[in-house]
Amino acid sequence: MLEIEGIRKEFPGVVALDDVQFRLRPGTVHALMGENGAGKSTLMKIIAGIYTPDRGTIRLRGEEVTLTSPLDALEKGIAMIHQELNLMAYMTVAENIWIRREPRNALGLIDHRRMSRMTQELFDRLNIRIDPDVEVGELTVAARQMIEIAKAVSYESDVLIMDEPTSALTETEVEHLFAIIRDLRAQGIGIVYITHKMNELFEIADEFSVFRDGKYIGTHPSADVTRDDIIRMMVGRDITDMFPKEIVPIGDEILRVENLTVAGVFHDISFSVRKGEILGLAGLVGSGRSNVAEALFGVVPATSGRILIDGQEVTIASPVDAMKAGMAFLTEDRKETGCFLILDVLENMQMAVLRDAHVKGGFVDQKAVNLRCEEMKAALRVKTPTLYERIENLSGGNQQKVLIARWLLTKPRILILDEPTRGIDVGAKAEIHRLISRLAGEGVAVIMISSELPEVLGMSDRVMVMHEGHATGILDRSEATQVSIMELAAR
Known part of the structure; x- marks a missing residue:
């Protein structure tokens, strides 16, 4: 159905793709694997008409084509679901799905009632339970992901590209997505599936291709290889331990939270974290995990309850208060609440440290800041030609590394990580996990939120589980299992 031959694509200072090939057969799911920066998303953007290749050929149904724009690709039967969601928050679900294709009445005006009905029919076919008339900005990241999937399906394309479609979905929602994919595959649609999750490859993909460093x-x-075979192809080396959790001395209590509440969101949350401890926060999407993190960091201040640091009660009414108290917070959605996409890597990385320690006579000591940022770039293996590259040109995983670097530069005593490895490849995940263990060994108290239970189980000293705004239990590492966590998460 789709053939790619000899594709090359360069960006300033970077060869993103170097003479690559790819083939997609009808009625199959073809997984595309590789580390962040391997060129997967770049190739898909070429296929979707977003980028123009410097050279190479694209054949669609046996005929050579030139894809000049995303609209051109759509009209030729190619639809793409992007890793970074591209919905318009202040428009309704139906308006987002049918934009540029709105049904019209006899007067040429948009027929909103019919558009809502069309959306409901589409959702019924896909078994999606979302109100077509609600504004997208009111929905969770997971709900927005399902809308993106429904929008792509609505084009009835022959080729459907999915870039990390499960990054914000729960296990139940992933199973729902896989049911949709199997149905589309049975209809003869060819699906390109980009993922960093090995279990998804073996569950849904018929075959896979691996890219490394643009090649x-x-x-x-997929039936002919093991997980280790794929990792070896992706990173060019063996990764012996995905969760390099180190047993480090647990020190004195540094943070205590008592009956923390944000009215209408979560209630009476109490826990403590000690120096060197990693406290995992688990629960299904909508359980309130991220909301607790936001309250701790002052993004949405708590309406009641107490926060104590080193036994002293503190008032955290804003992120500035939290930073002064020694906290750092990596948010869940790097595009919406993390990256300044139009700024370069250096500006994004230094954003949190341009304070008194780096200001002399009213001017930023840029030389000192640059040196620290270069050191952090090397330590986290951020793939960028220079610190002056715009962050929007980096892969999603490398953007995530820049955000982690931003907060590590503040030398926090309490580090809150909300989905720290979402959209990060298997090699980089191991690096991030090793870094988290090292920080704990240096006495940092870590609160880690993750939707991936193996990550929570592999990295945490204790796990607090939440369900619908309530803490349903705290488990020690020795007693935490996938079964015990899910029993508490689904109460």
Whole structure:
């Protein structure tokens, strides 16, 4: 159905794709694997008409084509669901799905009632339970992901590209998505599936291709290889331990939270974290995990309850208060609440440290800041030609590394990480996990929120589980299992 030959794409200072190839057969799911910066998303954006290749050929149904724009690709039967969601928050669900294709009445005006009905029919077909008339800005990240999927399906394309479609979904929602994918595959649609999650590859993909550093490595049926084989192809080396959790001395209590409440969101949350401890926060989407983190950091101040640091009660009414108290917070959505996309890597990385320690006579000591940012870039292996590259040109995983670097530069005593490895490849995940363990070993108290239970179980000293705004239990590492966590998460 789709053939790619000899594609090359360069950006300033970077060869993103170097003579790569790719083939997609009808009625199959073809997974595309590789580390962040391997070129996966760049190739998909070429196929979707967003980028123009410097050279190479694209054949669609046997005929050579030139894709001049996303609209051109859509009209030729290629739809893409992007890793970074592209919905318009202040428009309704129906308006987002049918934009530019709105049904019209006899007067040529948009027929909103019919558009809502069309959306409901689409959702019924896909078994999606979302109100077509609600504004997208009121919905969770997971709900927005399902809308993106429904929008792509609505084009009835022959080729459907999914870039990390499960990054914000719960296990139940992932199963729902897989049911949709199997139905589309049965209809003869060819699906390109980009993921960093190995279990998804073996569950849904018929075959897979691996890219590394912008080059094509190989293609194999998924039934013929093991997880270790794929990792070896992706990173060019063995990764012996995905969760390099180190047993470090647990020190004195540094943070205590008592009956923390944000009215209408979560209630009476109490827990403590000690120096060197990693406290995992688990629960289904909508349980309130991220809301607790936001309240701790002053993004949405608590309406009642107490926060104590080193036994002293503190008032955290804003992120500035939290930073002064020694906290750092990596948010869940890097695009919406993390990156300044039009600024460069240096500006994004230094954003949180341009305070008194780096100001002399009213001017920023830029030389000192640049040196620290270069050191952090090297330590986290951020793939960028220079610190002056715009962050929007980096892969999603490298953007995440820049945000982690931003907060590590503040040398926090309490580090809150909300989905720290979302959209990050298997090699980089191990690096991030190793870094978290190292920070704990240096006495940092870490609160880690993750939707991936193996990550929570592998990295946490204790796990607090939440359900619908309430803490349903705290488990020690020795007693925490996937079963015990899910029992508490689904109460």
